[in-house]
Amino acid sequence: MFLESAINPSHRRGWIEIICGSMFSGKTEELIRRLNRARIAKQRVEIFKPSIDTRYDETNVVSHNENSITSTPVQASSQILIYANNVDVVGIDEAQFFDDELVSVCNKLAGSGIRVIVAGLDMDFTGKPFGPIPDLMATAEYVTKVHAICMQCGNLAHYSHRKTADEKLVMLGETESYEPLCRECFTKARGK
Numbered sequence: 560m561f562l563e564s565a566i567n568p569s570h571r572r573g574w575i576e577i578i579c580g581s582m583f584s585g586k587t588e589e590l591i592r593r594l595n596r597a598r599i600a601k602q603r604v605e606i607f608k609p610s611i612d613t614r615y616d617e618t619n620v621v622s623h624n625e626n627s628i629t630s631t632p633v634q635a636s637s638q639i640l641i642y643a644n645n646v647d648v649v650g651i652d653e654a655q656f657f658d659d660e661l662v663s664v665c666n667k668l669a670g671s672g673i674r675v676i677v678a679g680l681d682m683d684f685t686g687k688p689f690g691p692i693p694d695l696m697a698t699a700e701y702v703t704k705v706h707a708i709c710m711q712c713g714n715l716a717h718y719s720h721r722k723t724a725d726e727k728l729v730m731l732g733e734t735e736s737y738e739p740l741c742r743e744c745f746t747k748a749r750g751k
């Protein structure tokens with residue numbers, strides 16, 4: 560579906576792709592896969608992540624199974640417009656942590672002929688829509704929802720259950736603090 564077609568500079572068409580889902584669903588792997596393919600097609604690629612995401616690495620975007628790609632950490636989404644100069648493709652990871660302006664930033668980039676690929680959590684640990692992702696999903700041309708495996712029953716999971724009592728929206732973590740769960744197991748776990 561996402562062809563790395565040669566880009567004709569006189570007639571550049573941009574668009575937005577969203578890769579969303581729970582934690583451990585393969586969002587970052589899929590983002591890295593698409594960006595690597597764009598590089599193989601000799602397209603100019605820039606990758607951004609919010610600077611608060613220091614979980615695996617200060618700069619690189621790193622997946623749970625240790626795939627990685629170099630990125631530029633930025634504090635505010637508006638900085639992406641400044642750094643995304645002379646590029647064909649922009650990748651953005653952990654987009655749920657960005658401010659709401661990310662929606663207009665991505666639309667401006669796409670409007671100027673850039674392919675924009677955004678990965679992020681669609682729901683927070685309570686099951687509510689997370690940050691700018693829902694609005695991005697509404698305005699994107701393409702939305703891919705990927706699934707993890709439920710850690711309780713082995714079915715497909717689309718919730719990220721927090722295993723600790725912490726109620727803060729932003730709490731970086733891994734398997735020590737979060738597990739992907741299916742609807743049934745998440746409802747049971749939240750009911751406790």
Ligand SMILES: Nc1ncnc2c1ncn2[C@@H]1O[C@H](COP(=O)(O)OP(=O)(O)O)[C@@H](O)[C@H]1O
Nearest residue numbers: 581582583584585586587588622623624707708
């Ligand atoms: N419960 C799980 N379901 C699926 N993959 C898992 C699970 N737990 C760990 N993983 C690992 O996580 C990888 C996906 O990592 P990543 O792309 O970083 O996910 P995301 O960005 O969606 O959190 C999988 O390829 C697998 O190795």
Ligand SMILES: Cc1cn([C@H]2C[C@H](O)[C@@H](COP(=O)(O)O)O2)c(=O)[nH]c1=O
Nearest residue numbers: 581582583683684719728729730731732
């Ligand atoms: C559900 C949820 C998650 N987080 C944090 C936990 C991780 O550091 C990232 C998600 O990373 P992944 O690449 O999708 O595995 O987000 C959070 O701060 N708040 C939440 O509600």
Ligand SMILES: [Zn+2]
Nearest residue numbers: 709712741744
């Ligand atoms: Zn389950």
